[in-house]
Amino acid sequence: MIQKTIASPISIEGIGAHSGRKSRVNILPAPEDQGIIFVRTDVGEDNSISSDFANVSETTLCTRLSNKSGVSVSMVEHVSAALYGFQISNATIEVDGEEIPILDGSSAVFVKEITSVGIVAQSKKRKCLRILKNVKIGDEGRWSSLSPADRLVLNLSCDFSKKGLKTTPFSYDFSKGNFETEIAPARTFGFFDDVEYLRKNKLALGSSLENTVVFDAKGNAMNDDGLRFDNEPIRHKMLDIIGDLSLSGHMIIGQYDGVCSGHTLNNMLLHALFSSPQSYTIE
Numbered sequence: 130m131i132q133k134t135i136a137s138p139i140s141i142e143g144i145g146a147h148s149g150r151k152s153r154v155n156i157l158p159a160p161e162d163q164g165i166i167f168v169r170t171d172v173g174e175d176n177s178i179s180s181d182f183a184n185v186s187e188t189t190l191c192t193r194l195s196n197k198s199g200v201s202v203s204m205v206e207h208v209s210a211a212l213y214g215f216q217i218s219n220a221t222i223e224v225d226g227e228e229i230p231i232l233d234g235s236s237a238v239f240v241k242e243i244t245s246v247g248i249v250a251q252s253k254k255r256k257c258l259r260i261l262k263n264v265k266i267g268d269e270g271r272w273s274s275l276s277p278a279d280r281l282v283l284n285l286s287c288d289f290s291k292k293g294l295k296t297t298p299f300s301y302d303f304s305k306g307n308f309e310t311e312i313a314p315a316r317t318f319g320f321f322d323d324v325e326y327l328r329k330n331k332l333a334l335g336s337s338l339e340n341t342v343v344f345d346a347k348g349n350a351m352n353d354d355g356l357r358f359d360n361e362p363i364r365h366k367m368l369d370i371i372g373d374l375s376l377s378g379h380m381i382i383g384q385y386d387g388v389c390s391g392h393t394l395n396n397m398l399l400h401a402l403f404s405s406p407q408s409y410t411i412e
């Protein structure tokens with residue numbers, strides 16, 4: 130596998146789901162071996178944060194990365210998933226605020242812009258992270274694991290039955306599937322009975338039906354335009370997992386299994402994997 134970057138810069142503006150504040154994101158081509166780096170252009174010094182699981186400082190509602198000076202960027206998972214989905218290994222993501230804009234709640238806008246500028250193959254080989262032994266984290270009701278496989282395959286099941294939503298397990302084979310059409314358009318979702326709590330705690334200030342699928346107590350989508358997929362929520366969970374796993378810094382060769390897993394478990398899983406040297410090799 131060859132390293133890749135984007136052919137020319139991309140610029141996108143939007144509001145943050147949690148802060149409600151506007152920010153602009155510029156995704157820039159980057160040299161070989163750089164990896165994915167976030168840069169806070171509104172901060173003067175020590176403003177870069179590498180897209181690395183070890184830099185994850187918060188996993189409630191979204192994934193936040195922070196550097197040693199405490200400079201942070203939130204909501205990194207949807208742009209990270211878009212880059213990983215296209216197997217882009219080098220890019221600089223500038224943002225002039227603390228949060229990557231939510232846009233339509235999915236990775237679709239990032240995917241559209243990346244597709245329009247194009248992807249460039251660089252000359253060096255991209256390193257792969259091969260899983261050698263099973264690593265599992267969590268408990269009976271909520272867990273995630275990585276195990277050996279010949280390619281990246283992700284299996285997920287979620288239970289939203291208490292919220293009136295029926296979900297069936299969903300799998301995505303990274304080498305056979307189409308990230309652009311099957312995963313990227315799936316939007317962030319929430320439940321109407323959680324809205325009051327979020328508002329009271331000054332969370333999700335920028336969330337609206339423009340960027341979030343909201344389900345009522347009967348499990349019906351309240352958005353005028355309905356759902357993009359019958360199983361849009363679990364597809365969005367898959368998108369988040371891809372974004373979270375991208376923080377491993379490498380293309381993973383292995384199988385991911387998750388039951389009700391989210392950002393917190395995914396980050397704990399990468400910590401568990403990398404603290405167990407016999408469980409993986411980088412080749």
Ligand SMILES: [Zn+2]
Nearest residue numbers: 206317365369
């Ligand atoms: Zn998400």
